[in-house]
Amino acid sequence: MILDDIPRVHEIDVLSFSLPWPEKSYLFELTENPTTLALVAEITTPDSRPVVIGMAVVWIVIDEAHIATIAIHPEYRGHGFGKKLLTETLRQSIQRGVILATLEVRENNKTAQQMYKNFGFNNIGRRLRYYKDNDEDAILMTLDDLGLQYLAWLDKLGV
Template identity: 50%
Template sequence: MEESQLLIRRMQEADIPQVHEIDTLSLSLPWSERSYRFEVCENRAARPWVAEATLPDGSRKLAAMLVLWLILDEAHIATVAVHPDYRRKGIGLRLTAHALADAAQNGAKTAYLEVRAGNFSAQELYQKLGFRVEGVRPRYYRDNHEDALLMALENLNAEALQALAG
């Protein structure tokens, strides 16, 4: 997807129905619309983002979403998902890099996340950004008791991340 066709911006309350749809289509344990509303409207630590694609007719549709929590000098990626129609186009990488660059510009030095042990495509994306596996959370996911890999990215570099974001 060309850069001019994708806009990365902060999530707004009006985005929540589309964000929830992406979450439901993408993840086996989706968040509720109420949870997203809390992140957008009330959680001061939250940095919720969306990637908005321009369709051929000029209309716009959300292609991906991400919620990052910024607490002191740590960023935690709480959730990220790409709509099935937009996968394998680099959108997840660009959105994640953008969110991390913003976190770095706002004082984050390290980023953390959990990812399913069997979600190899997500792990590959995070490794491209420089994340490394730091540990395992056994039986972390309540739907199937799958392990979570705890991944970390140290020494966040806003300029390098922004270059990846496009």
């Protein structure tokens, strides 16, 4: 992710979440937060123009990665782009020495929960009334034992 991506990233955030981050949060992550790994997923249009269709922000502290946000533009969901973005997010985190990944996901977002489970994340608990727009619980998920074996498994997925 680069500064020029922020308007499109924010658009994806607004279309994906009822509590989107303000644009200035992405600016902070890119310019001031040394723990941030920020990625975008892009496709190339028929006229050879790159278009951002997804984004992820991860905070890496020592050997842990917290996936703070990850989303694919609604028009591009269901085509494997989320799996590709999550794969690259985990791959780059492992390359930075991460051995544990964490995230929160809305209790009613069963599609995302299933994708995370398919990648080996485990449900370890919940944060009650975490989402302030509707007091929905967040499901806490973790993925541990990240390393070379997990990278090899990601390679076998062929995502």
